[in-house]
Amino acid sequence: MKKVIFTAKAPAPIGPYNQAIQHKDIVYVSGQIAINPATGDLEIDTLDHETHLVMKNLGAVLNAAGMDYTNIVKCSIFLSSMESFGIVNEIYGSYFTDNFPARETVEVSCLPKHVNVEISCVAVAN
Numbered sequence: 001m002k003k004v005i006f007t008a009k010a011p012a013p014i015g016p017y018n019q020a021i022q023h024k025d026i027v028y029v030s031g032q033i034a035i036n037p038a039t040g041d042l043e044i045d046t047l048d049h050e051t052h053l054v055m056k057n058l059g060a061v062l063n064a065a066g067m068d069y070t071n072i073v074k075c076s077i078f079l080s081s082m083e084s085f086g087i088v089n090e091i092y093g094s095y096f097t098d099n100f101p102a103r104e105t106v107e108v109s110c111l112p113k114h115v116n117v118e119i120s121c122v123a124v125a126n
Contacts, residue, residue: 027062
């Protein structure tokens with residue numbers, strides 16, 4: 001049986017999907033972009049700010065499921081340009097201390113709302 005995870009501390013879905021779905025001890029978090037959940041505004045003024053907001057949105061969804069970044073076992077990072085990799089990688093890495101999750105990073109031709117970065121993850125309860 002699946003459980004829908006929702007929090008007002010992360011952006012509301014902009015399509016027919018949920019912020020996350022939990023099945024047993026596994027949480028599948030939908031791709032997050034840099035939408036400020038308090039205002040609904042897209043915040044992509046700098047890649048640094050955009051990436052931090054994406055990670056904070058992931059964290060808010062995880063928290064709603066009773067988890068945090070330490071529970072992540074897999075991330076998928078989508079970039080509009082691989083030239084952004086260095087900055088995104090550094091910021092992404094700052095949210096983990098050890099036991100880093102598995103991950104892939106891919107360049108795509110276009111992301112929702114023409115953002116520069118989108119990140120999704122899979123987390124497991126300890």
